[in-house]
Amino acid sequence: MHAGIEFCSEDIEILFRAVYDTNNQIAAIGAKLQNRSVIDHIVEIWVKYVRTLMIEAEWTTKGHVPTMEEYMSVAETSSALGPVVVPSLYLVGPKLSDDMIRDPEYKNLLRYLGIGIRLINDIGTYEKEMSEGYVNSVLLRAFGDDAVMSPSSIEAAKREIHVLLANSQRELLKLVLNEGGPIPRPCKDIFWNTYKIGRQFYSEGDGFNMPQYLVAAVNAVIHEPLQQTPS
Numbered sequence: 001m002h003a004g005i006e007f008c009s010e011d012i013e014i015l016f017r018a019v020y021d022t023n024n025q026i027a028a029i030g031a032k033l034q035n036r037s038v039i040d041h042i043v044e045i046w047v048k049y050v051r052t053l054m055i056e057a058e059w060t061t062k063g064h065v066p067t068m069e070e071y072m073s074v075a076e077t078s079s080a081l082g083p084v085v086v087p088s089l090y091l092v093g094p095k096l097s098d099d100m101i102r103d104p105e106y107k108n109l110l111r112y113l114g115i116g117i118r119l120i121n122d123i124g125t126y127e128k129e130m131s132e133g134y135v136n137s138v139l140l141r142a143f144g145d146d147a148v149m150s151p152s153s154i155e156a157a158k159r160e161i162h163v164l165l166a167n168s169q170r171e172l173l174k175l176v177l178n179e180g181g182p183i184p185r186p187c188k189d190i191f192w193n194t195y196k197i198g199r200q201f202y203s204e205g206d207g208f209n210m211p212q213y214l215v216a217a218v219n220a221v222i223h224e225p226l227q228q229t230p231s
Helices: 010-034 039-062 068-078 081-089 104-132 137-143 151-177 185-201 212-223
Strands: none
Touching (some): 010 039, 039 068, 039 081, 068 104, 068 137, 081 104, 081 185, 104 137, 104 151, 104 185, 137 151, 151 185
């Protein structure tokens, strides 16, 4: 199917085929459960995500320093919650119509989830990203209008980002607890549970260099069999 496509490296081809095959498999299962095709929406989410990665790569390459508003408009999507959460919504049982996924409630659930996880990540990784030349909400706030960064400005920026994080968490929880919207409760629970996992995952940094106790917790969830406890 992709015989005419040229890949710039073997690694890129492996990555492409993994994303392509996995999402087609998920979409096939989702189509059976939803009684309609869901692949177009999954592709749409991935395209938006990849485009934000390209924007961030251009910022780094060109040395562009975005405004906080410019940064967050990209970062809420580049946090990759769309490709993680959206396919799973089609697998939990309730029917999701196209009208539902175009509804403001769905869009805001995804938006506030993405904002929250991005801010949590930024708080934990600003030192690493500063050393690597990447932009970050903490660094953007600390840099300030006078173009000077100091330990005190970083601490002030972290406090400000924590306020933004609390606000986004509050908005997300309001949406999850709202009983009047079109998004079914099991789907809303996925947004909230993903947020809680993200808080744990990024509590000590970027999630890839996690401390040993988090590695043990992840391994326990994935590899160790459930133990029945006496009632």
